Structures are given as C-alpha cells and as structure tokens.
Amino acid sequence: MIASAIYTVLFYAIAAGTILLALAVVNTRKLLRAAVALMGALSTTAGLYAMLDAQFLAGVQVLVYVGGIVVLIVFAIMLTRSGELLEDNPTLKRKLVGAVISIGFLVSSVGAVWGSPFAIASAGKAPANDALMIGKALLDYGPGGFVVPFEVISLLLLAAMLGGIVIARKTPPTGQPFTSGGDLPGEAEVYHPLSQRDDETGGRAS
Amino acid sequence: MTATSLTYFAIAAAQGAFKNVTVSERTAQAFADGSWILAIVYIVVALGGLAALVTLSGLVLIYVERKLAAHFQCRLGPMRVGWHGIFQTVADAVKLLLKEDVIPEKADKAMHLLAPFLSMMATVMVLGVLPYSPILQITDINIGVLFVTAVSGFGVMGILLGGWSSNNKWSMVGAMRAGAQIISYEISATLALLVVVLFSGSLSLAEIVQSQDAGWWIWRANGVGFVSFIIFVIAVTAEINRTPFDIPEGESELAAGFHTEYSGLRFSFFFLAEFINMFVVSGMTATLFLGGWMPFHIGAWAGFNGFMDLIPPVLWFTGKTSVVIFLIMWFRWTFPRLRVDQLMYLEWKVLLPIGFVNLFAAAVVVLYNLYPFPILVP
Amino acid sequence: MTVRVRTLDELLTPPAAGSSALSTQEYFVNMGPQHPIAHGSLRLVLRLDGETVKEVIPVPGFVHRGIEKMCEKLNPRQIIHLTDRLDYLSAVMNNWGVAKAVEKAANIETNGRIETIRTLMSELQRIQSHMLWWGVLGMDLGAYTAFLYAFRDREIISELFEETIGARLTMNYVRPGGVMFDILPDFQEKVKKLLKYLGPIIDEYDTLLSGNVILQERLRNVGVLDGKKAVALGCTGPVLRASGVPLDLRKLTPYGRYGDVEFNVAVGSKGDCWDRYYTRMEEIRQSMRIIEQLIDSIPEGPVNVLRASARISIPEGTYYDQIETARGVLGVMLVSDGKSPSPYRVHFRSPNFNNLWAVTALAPGWRIADIITIQSSLDLVIPDIDR
C-alpha cells in the first residue's frame, strides 16, 4: 500500500518535472538553456524508465542521451554559433498554428487512448534481470529474437558515423578530387614551423 | 559502437547467486513491515552517511594530497593549523565558504549557478552505488557499472556549462578541451571495464566484487585483466582531469580553465568534486580490478586466508582505494602535462586499439575457457 | 532603388578560402599581464583560431622604470646598483658588464684575484639561473615538483652569495676596479662541497624531467628557430647557441679568466625547444667544469685596485663593451662628455629584449600550450626587457 502510494507520488512528480522541462526545451529563447532543459527532460525520462522496471534502459538512456547526444548538441550549438544569437521570437501566427496543431494532436491521441480497450496483463511484474533478457533478445533469432534488426542498426550507426565525417569535414582544395585529407585551401599560407624546417635548415649559419 | 557495447553489457549481465543486504533493501523491508520510524532512520543514515563521506573524503584527500606533494617535493607541507596541519583543509574550507561569490557581469547567471551542482551531482550519485563492504552499500542496482559510466555525463555537462556560461575565453577553451577529453577517454574506460564485466558476468557492482572471491581480476584474468587495469587507470585519470591530463584547467596555460571565473562556494564545489571524483574512480578501480572489499586469499592456505578474513572488509576497500589514489597523486607530482593533440593521439591511436584487442582477447578467453595459468583457488 | 542579387555562380561556389573551414572565428586573447605564464608582467596578445595560434604580439613595458635615464644622474659606482634590477637572475654578470665597460673607458687594470672571483661568482650565478629556469619550465609544463627541486638546490648557492655578498638576489658585487668584498676563508671549501653535491643532482634532474616521454614530446620539434633566423632576430645566449650558432663571448672574446680554463660551448643542432633545454642543461655542467678548474687557483692580491673614494673619470667619447650573461649578450654603451662624473647617456643592449621577439616568429601555427613551452624555453626575464 505504502509502496504503491510512493510510486504514485513519484510518478506524478517526475511526470510534472518532465513536462515542465519539455516546455522549457521548446520555449526558451537561449538555445543552450534549451539544451540543458533537454538534458533534464531526458534524465527524468530515464527515471520514468526505471519506474517501468526497465533499469537497463534507464542506464542506456542516461549514457547515450546525457553523455552523448546532449553534449553533441551543445557542441553543435557552439559550432553554429546558435548560442550567441538569440533565436527570433516566433511570430504570434506561428505560435498559434503550432499550438492548435499540437493541442489537436494531444486531444485526438488522448481521446484515442481513452477510447481503446487494451489487453492489460494481470500479473504485471517485470523479470528481475532485464539486462540479461535484453541481451538474449538482441542476439537471438527466430520468434522473439532481434538479431537481424540489431545488425542493421550496427550498419546504420557505421553509416551515420561515416556520413557525419564526410559531411562535416573541411572542404578539399578546389581542383582536387574529393578524396584528399581535406586540407584547408588557405592552409598553405599558414606558417607552420614543421614545414619550414625542411627547406631552411640547409642555410643555417654555423 | 553503441549497439556493440550495449550488447556486451547485456550478455555479461547474468544474475549472481549472492545478494548483499544494502541500505536501500533494508529500507524497503522496513516499509513493507510497516515500521515507518526504522525506514526513516535508514534513509537519514544513508543520506547523512553520504554527506559525511563527501565532506570527509574531500577534506582528507585534500590534506593527503598536500602532504604527499610536500613530501615528494622535499618539504613539509601544512604544519601550522593543528597537529601537522590536519585542520588546514578545514580552515581553507571555511575561508572558501566565507568568500564573496562573484558572478561575472556578462555571465549566463542561471547556467553559471547550475554548473557546479551538476558536476557535484555526477560524483555523489556514484558514491551511492559503490560497495564499501558486504553490508555497507547504499543501493545495489542491477546496472551498477552502466550507471557509473552513465552519470559521468552530468560531470561533462557541468564543466561545459561552467566554461560556457562564464563568458570568458580561457574558460571556454578549457570547457571545450574538457568536453573533448572526457568523452574520448570514457570510451577507453568503458572498454576496460567491459573486460571485467565479461569475466564476472554481471553489471552489479556487488556481484562483481563477489565474483572475485577466487582471485582479483587484475591477475586472475590472465594478463587481459592487467592490461585493462592499466588502460582503466590511465583513462580515469584523464576523465577526472588530473595531471598529466589536466589540460582543461592547466593553470600555466588557461589560468584555471573552466573554473577561472568561479569563486567562493561554487569554486569549492568544483574543487571538491575533483577530489571526490578521485575517490570515486579509485573506488571503482579497486572494486573492478582489485577485488573491492574482498580480502586477499591465496589458494588453499586456510590459515593465511582465515587471518586475512579477520581484517574488516571496509578496511580492505579503503586500503585498495588508497593505493590507487596514491598512484594517481604520484602521477600528478611527477609528470608534465600533455598537449591537447597528444592527448587525443594517446586515446584514439593507442588506448582505443589496445582496448578493442584486449576486449576481444577477453571474449576469447571467457568463451573457450582458456586459463593457461592455474587459478589459485581450486 | 537598391538591388541585391546573388548570381548563380556566387551561390554555387563556396565562400572564399579562409571561411570555408569550419567557419571558425579568429579571436584575440590577452595572455598576461595577469597570467601565470607572464612570469612578471609580460603581455602577449594572441590571435587564435580555436587552439591554434595565428599570431603573437608581445606588449612589453609594464615594469618600465627608466633605469637608463636614471643612470645619467649617477656616477659609475652608483650605476652598478641599478644593474642588478635588470636581469635579476644575472645580477653579478650585469654588474660586471657595467664595470667592464667603465674599466675599458677609464683604463683601469685589475688583477688576477679580482678576475678569478668575478668569474667564479658569474659561473655560480649562471648555474643558479639555469636551475631556476629548469624548475620554471617544469612548472609551466605542469610538473610542479621540478620547480621545488630546483629551488631546494638553488638555495645552497643563494646562501653562498649571502655569506659573501650580503644579498641573495639583488646582488651588487662587482664594481669598477674590483669587487665589493673579499671572499670568506671557507669559500673554496664550500664551493667544492657544492660541486660534489651538484653533480649527482643534475643527473637527478635528468632522471626527473629530461628523460620523461611527455616532456620530450612537448619539447622536440616544437618552436624550431633556425640559425639564420636567430641571427636575424638578434637572439643571443643559449637561444642562439641551441640553433647551432656557437656564439659565446666567453670563448670568442675571452674576458675574466675564461681564456685560462677549458670548457666547451654547448651548441644545439636543430633549434627546437628541446635543443634550448639541453643546451642549458649542458651549460650547467660546463659552468661546473669552469668552477672546478678555478676554485683551487685563486691568486693572492687586493680585491680592489682603486681606493673607495677615488674618482672615476671617463674621458669624452662613446664606449661599448659586452658580456655573456646567463641569457645572452649584455651590451653596455656609455657616452661621456668628459666633464660630469656621470655619463651623458647609457644604453643597455639586453639579451631578453631580442630573445622575446623570437616568440613572434616561433609561435604561429602551434597550439596555445606550445606558446608556454616556447616562451619558457626562451627563458625571459621581464624586468630586463622593460628596464
């Protein structure tokens, strides 16, 4: 009974926190603050996962989102200098359109959820060690196995990594094929001591 | 990368037989029994213990570092406040608390205030899952190792935000260096830690300690463990920004790096977080590779083993942690600091390939049961 | 009517060369005068692209005291007392530089004892100065222990100075026509003990820092200053010698007792920071060699050939003399009108001022951290730059 009450209070508290942080993500004008709010929202989501007895998933959520994606977003904000420029205030029209569409979606989806019957399992207790189960499921084949999607995801990640490198790297010098190391065109003008050494050591006074 | 490591986590996380009685379990039991007062006492004890641990380990480590540095450098260190200066750190802490908390005019105030707390939070959260002894652990979660790796992300964000919000170029450079460095070295640390997870077959820290009953992983894992121990120590030294990897705050280059603009209480938070971080990573190293609270046992020498069992587990844990802390401090007072590109070279071209090969070797050893050296315990 | 049209070509060709990288913005930062690397008050304005240094603009002048102007009101004996504040780590050598110029101008002959004591003190101070540099380099690179090791051993030499001269840092010892005080009876004994102690200590320095992989990585091939450029910049001292130019006034135009002793001039080959490091380490050893040869053969005689109240009159004319301090050539120019006891104009050619500008040539293309290494390897003393 008490445990159930605590669970309930925790759920509503974390849910309220998540919603507030999510609102901050979309409404803050300073993008870096939005990123921090996003970090908060994703961490509270991890808390919600833990409440859903998906502990492993909660850990993964924090590891990937907070340690990786949010940091990447912060770097991107800094690289594209979005943090320095305040984002233009969206016009009232934009806000209205956005609000109408999103509230429309909310109403329809909540209505659908309330209106549909769900086959809720009675014995709702999750297995003790979800990490083991997830590992087995990911590398299993046949019914309940996800080995093929898993491999596809690995390929996707590899492709994403390569794509990221190719897209974001520096432009090659003009007139050269797109296979060189991607030197800056202007880099030849930069005085680099290492390159200087080769041609001038011969003339050293001694 | 992500998918692969997740799978390794998942495969390795098998259920152990032994279950520690942690503070959180006792609390839950007390709630179930309906004894409110006992449960609240447990919670208060846990929180108070955590607070005491944070404060004490911070104070002690700062004092130890100063004394150790002094003796490395042929001097005495603090000698005036209390016997051999033991209250010097307390005096310094009081001084820091009484100092004015300066926030730069053009700083992003909210972020500036938030950053030290994020940094501190990342550290304190890990303290809650470290097994200090079989009965002294605040909570043992199934995914302990994953949790420890995950929450260090908050530390990165704390440093990044602190550097960015100060609106100072030195801070910004320091923060960018810190971000790049911690994220890079986290990969190596995780690879090294996965070796232990592979051998012990669990992500729970208590079970990892329990799995080292027959010998600590640093030598029982046939060389693989030793290699990952070295990788892990190097990587965590980089993760907590200590020399030779202290480039985010390198005082001769960036004044003080990301915390240049911090003063008073907030500075002390960053400062304290650094030292508690050292305790945390040393505790993790001890837990993963040196057997945690597990006493030192040799094969079938019942007498020797019995004698070793007389030493309480907490002392074993503290002793092993101290050894690693000493090692990290020794690094600091001996090595010069690396340059930022050399740092990246070390991680991506040296540690990471070795880490991958090592992990593969560990998988082979575990899979085919290759134990060329006899295990000490029958 | 304003029309702003971008043609197709404009749109399809990427922006001009410089901006096609990660569109980074160059920025300026002030390194100093309140910065740990400033070693006093040097201001370096850095133009940076991320971590990469594009340009370094040194802005000296924060500790300018007008010493050259002050010298115009003082007689040659009094000038000595300002020279210890130039390069405070080569105080005795600065004294000697002025004394040497004055002696040349006023035709004063000194005796062997005076010259030997001057040489000994100079070499002791060269060792002390290079030790301090070694420690500070360690500290700048993050190895704080080196700093305290160096200071521990420097202390012994400082005490020796204190006993003889009465000061530890701002020493006024050499004066025209002699030295201020005679050495104490146990001076030779103490110096011999010091040499016996220093031998292993310098090896210990090598063990602690020189052999360290990280230090080698930080120093080797960083900030390469070739001989031609070094000469063009007017660099002197270990900075020039590390670039392969064996210019050492002690060997080239022997003064004091340098003509009588055997020693080698430490010369580098490449001119990188490592060469500058090792040149200085070698110079410590060579200085020890010089002291070893001289310490047992100090001739007898007075330590001052002039009476304390004797008037030193410099004939009308311009005089120049130079001396090798721990950081390079200190030139002293005196212009006298022949009437006033004080010179009409005094100018010091300070080694640090010229060495400073090597930073501008060396730093571009390297990282922020390398500025530290390069500046540290140049071994600058800021009060000598600003005077």
Next chain:
Amino acid sequence: MNPLIAQIAAHSPGLRDWLALTSVIFSIGLYGLLTRRNAVGILMAVELMLNSAAMNFVIFNRFCLPARMDGSVMAIFVIAVAAAEVVVGMAIFVALYRYRGTVDVNQMNTMQDPVISIEGPGDFNREVMKNINKQYKSRHDH
C-alpha cells in the same frame, strides 16, 4: 491505514496515465518543431518526440507483455537511431553553417530560387530573372 495514503495508492498510474504523459511530451515536441526556426532547436524538439515514442514501447511492454523484453529492445533501437540521426544532423548543420552562415531553416531556400532577395520594380525583377536563366542555360550547355 491512513486513508490519505490509501487514496493516493488508489490513483496508482495505469496504462492510460502513462500514455497520456507520452502524448503530452510528444505534442510539446510537435509544438517546438512547428515554432522553432533554428535547425538545432528543431532537432531538440524531434528528440523529445522520439523519446516519448520510445517510452510508449516500454509502457506497452510493461503493461501488456511483462514477461518479455520486446518493448525495451525497440526502445534501444530508437535510442540508437536517434544517436545516428543526431550525428548526421549535426554534421549537416555544421556543413550548412559553413556555406550559409546560418542554420535558420527559413533561409534554406536555395532549391526554390537562385535569387536571394530583390527589392525593386517588377520590370527589373524580370530582367534579373532573364539574366539568371541565361546563366543557367550557358552552364547547362557546357
């Protein structure tokens, strides 16, 4: 037993409460997607939406199939895809920023018209368009 506690316990969240929560987060993300103009801001809104969708998998898994892990596995896939998406997205934004100097999506209109902005009478406008079309043609002929 304290009636208050009993009352709170009776409101223990069920499947519908959880789904309502994810709907709210999703619609907040949708609002951000529609109102934000900065590409990075839009990506953050998309992250929120992905996140709530992933949570739906876990919720259904927990309430409808508690003995299995399919929902968690799907959520992991979503997280992995989100990571891949962010990597490529960020790379694209950085590349865009390099060429255009902005990541404002309203200005990503090179596909619709080579002319960025023309302020002037209609005749002049038409002249300019003619010129540009000529350039197009000459390029094409080569």
